[in-house]
Amino acid sequence: MDLGIKGKKALVCAASKGLGRGCAEALAEAGVNLVINARGAEALEATAAHLRASYGVDVVTVAADVTTEAGRAQVLAAAQDVDILVTNAGGPPPGLWSDWSRDDFIKALDGNMLTPIALMQAILPGMIARKWGRVVNITSGSVKAPIPQLGLSNAARTGLTGFVAGTARQVAEHGVTINNLLPGIHATDRANSLDDGVAKAQGIDRATATKQRQATIPARRYGTAEEFGAACAFLCSNKAGFIVGQNLLLDGGAINATI
Numbered sequence: 001m002d003l004g005i006k007g008k009k010a011l012v013c014a015a016s017k018g019l020g021r022g023c024a025e026a027l028a029e030a031g032v033n034l035v036i037n038a039r040g041a042e043a044l045e046a047t048a049a050h051l052r053a054s055y056g057v058d059v060v061t062v063a064a065d066v067t068t069e070a071g072r073a074q075v076l077a078a079a080q081d082v083d084i085l086v087t088n089a090g091g092p093p094p095g096l097w098s099d100w101s102r103d104d105f106i107k108a109l110d111g112n113m114l115t116p117i118a119l120m121q122a123i124l125p126g127m128i129a130r131k132w133g134r135v136v137n138i139t140s141g142s143v144k145a146p147i148p149q150l151g152l153s154n155a156a157r158t159g160l161t162g163f164v165a166g167t168a169r170q171v172a173e174h175g176v177t178i179n180n181l182l183p184g185i186h187a188t189d190r191a192n193s194l195d196d197g198v199a200k201a202q203g204i205d206r207a208t209a210t211k212q213r214q215a216t217i218p219a220r221r222y223g224t225a226e227e228f229g230a231a232c233a234f235l236c237s238n239k240a241g242f243i244v245g246q247n248l249l250l251d252g253g254a255i256n257a258t259i
């Protein structure tokens, strides 16, 4: 299918590895020029070189922490006029509900709620003026079904989801859509570190922890960054203009719900 976005420009945050990289790659395959971001320059440059060589698109890199004001300013300076915005950042650490301080909550809210909101506030006006735009926020299956040990993530991402629900309906008349992608477990560094946490807690090795977690998924495997990226590219496509304010779960059936 021709996604109809060849030659458009996208900002994909936190995109040197994992799900963000999957989204950047699927957009590059559709002919979209990119601004990609991550904190570490080495992996970011390697990803950019791969995308340029494989798809012949322009790729600008911005090595910065997108959850800080200074980092965001650097990212936005390179990406003011983008047609497509994919927000993403690392997730908050696991822990127990009773242990988190106000500072822990502020950090999680900054990273996974206020950062994507600030990026939308900066970029949506240009999209509205140009009468076309696509925003995809990478959130988590935890907004549909809370993950007990990830209370900081449950809280921050649900806040973002509420903001998107209202805002998506305010900008849709201008040809701009905002939707969220909700990953269940995908085979990335983040999944590995969560598997390590399970292994440590239960005194088992990581391979056993991975097997145990895979057994809880009806598809009996983890998702891939490539599958995730394909869903993102479709939501960013010219074909997806009537999909507004939705939360698309990619979890191999893990959350047991009728709708």
Ligand code: NAP
Residues within 6 Å of the ligand: 013, 014, 015, 016, 017, 018, 019, 020, 037, 038, 039, 040, 041, 043, 064, 065, 066, 067, 088, 089, 090, 091, 092, 138, 139, 140, 141, 183, 184, 185, 186, 187, 188, 189, 190, 191
């Ligand atoms: P990942 O494999 O750990 O990749 C994270 C990417 O984000 C890397 O490129 C990393 O590069 C970059 N990054 C992290 N923090 C950043 C920051 N503050 N500023 C800029 N770049 C940053 O993670 P992932 O699995 O792709 O997950 C992406 C998001 O989805 C996370 O928020 C995660 O919590 C959420 N999620 C993932 C899963 C899963 O199973 N994978 C499930 C549910 C939700 P640097 O470290 O160099 O910055």
